[in-house]
Amino acid sequence: MIRNISTSGFTLENQRREEPTSESDALYDQAAAASANCELRSANCPDGLKTEDGRRLEESRLDISSCRLVYRLPIIHRYPEPMLSRTLFRRAGPTATACRTLTTQSSISSSSSSSSSPLSSLRAAALFSRQSSLSSSSMPLRAKILAPASPPARTMATAASAPVSAATDVSDRLWKEQPGDEPEDVLFTSQYGLRTIELNRPRKYNSLNASMIRKIGPRLQEWAKSDMANIIVMKGAGDKAFCAGGDVTALAEANQRGLEGQQWSADYFALEYKLDHLIATYDKPYVAFMDGITMGGGVGLSIHAPFRIATERTVFAMPETNIGFFPDVGGSFFLPRLPGAVGTYLALTSERLTGANVFYAGLATHYLHSTSLPSLEARLAELRFHDYEPIETRLATINATIEEFTTGLPRDQPILLAGSLRNAIDRCFGHDSVNDIVAALQAEASAPLEGESASEAGAAAGEATRTWAAKTLKTLQHRSPTAVHVSLRQMRIGGRWSIAETFQREHLIASRFMRQPDFTEGVSSLLIRKDKGRPAWKPSTLDDVAASDNLTEPYFAPDRSAEDPPALRLLNARDYRERPYGELNIGLPSEAHVAALVNDGVKSQREIINQFVGQYRGKQGVKEVVTEIIERKTIKGERGEAVWLDEA
Structure with missing residues (x-):
């Protein structure tokens, strides 16, 4: 039996076979002998092939490694029931290419004729095939980047x-x-x-x-x-x-x-x-x-x-509070999981x-x-x-x-959220109310120099912290009061949400923001009218918000009103509460990773740094980040071991 796909230019056919035949060997030879960069594409079908009901088919290729020949033709990938059995085309030797058919939709027409021209058979092989898999271990760790045999x-x-x-x-x-x-x-x-x-x-x-x-x-x-x-x-x-x-x-x-x-x-x-x-x-x-x-x-x-x-x-920035909105697109998930109060700081201030x-x-x-x-x-x-x-x-x-493609980190760009500044961020933005955050920033902005800050280096760090606090206080006062309050509550509870719950909850919050004035006013003022002054927020300033106002409750209330959209239904049921594949050490070590190693045994600060560098196989940035964490969060114990400080 033959299943075929008719197009305006030609017919692609695939015969039901379970074992390689001499015909399949001939097809392989024809493909290997063809000129490089050949594309099987009908002049009457320039936008790709379509099934009889007009559906566009996904583009794919057959890579014959002996001549780096690529055929770009669609494949069929979704179907209600299996229609085509697997057909294998194999040829002995290191350049063997295994191809298999994919099943088609039931709407594809059938034909009783089993004859086909070599070219149409070759097209069928290209259509119902996938490229051979090469072991990743067979690829050199650093390979030369060569121009592909055919353009993408x-x-x-x-x-x-x-x-x-x-x-x-x-x-x-x-x-x-x-x-x-x-x-x-x-x-x-x-x-x-x-x-x-x-x-x-x-x-x-x-x-x-x-x-x-x-x-x-x-x-x-x-x-x-x-x-x-x-x-x-x-x-x-x-x-x-x-x-x-x-x-x-x-x-x-x-x-x-x-x-x-x-x-x-x-x-x-x-x-x-x-x-x-x-x-x-x-x-x-x-x-x-x-x-x-x-x-x-x-x-x-x-x-x-x-x-x-x-x-x-x-x-990088989450600039939402600047336009009367909240950090969405999963901000409820990833921002609270950043170390310390960094996520809250970025969320409330829209800092870049x-x-x-x-x-x-x-x-x-x-x-x-x-x-x-x-x-x-x-x-x-x-x-x-x-x-x-x-x-x-x-x-x-x-x-x-x-x-393989790293070329080093810029020496003129040290870690910004580090040392005394990072400690100040944690002190100020670790609070659970906006009023307490504002009060902490005011205290930092007017803090006198004392203790170790009296040294020249300490004085410079203290002055930088005071300047930062004053600037940050001014920034917060310019943001939408509603957005700042909602974002803080979001940061405090979002860390408990799963990734699916995050987007479902954010959809409800976002829809409620659309019915309130601050988002429309913020966007209109900053991006449409381009006003020079502050947008006309409601309420106007942080001072206008009393603790009894319960400003955030309408955005987080679980009960849906008639104006609220239905619960967001996601495209799949996959879910998690922590990023998957953390054990692969793809990114840089976090403070939690460093704290766990410090508390795991008696190790010196240098030993901890070296252990992370080895564990991450010399990944750039590991030494710098772990060193900063060790210097900020540990002290030397009586035996020279690193002791973790719970408070900065």
């Missing part, structure tokens, strides 16, 4: 077919491509086992909108089912921004239309959080190039990835971190120079994995590969 296949950002596990809420209907969506605001590239997503709105700093989400999410779902897709890379077009955030001006303008517009905004957040949760629970390696401005919605696309690469151009300090703070897992990213991308495309290799093995290989 770039496709226009067309929407994929609807996800199988889609929930039945309003945002699901918006998951599919809508009229008016920009056609090329996202570009997708396939090169061997690498799939690249490129945010393509450089003039708008790649700000994220619903049109982009509707392209990225379904494509990630397709790749999750594809045996051909090994690694996902997310990056931004241009050299200014990875993604500067969500398109908040569109949300503010929608809110001004009343309840209908506010519901539209809530639906946007549902789309965004579905995508963020999909990334956070993705079951294939996902690498985010945080090259350039990475804020707000851009943080949601990157912070939940197992690999987050900062460069000298990275500018740049370059290597994004790496030092644990927000990025690696630091590379931006000029290394194209070579890294090419190297990642060369990695091959066996089907049976677990995700942990693949992540470890990718981690080692990224480390």
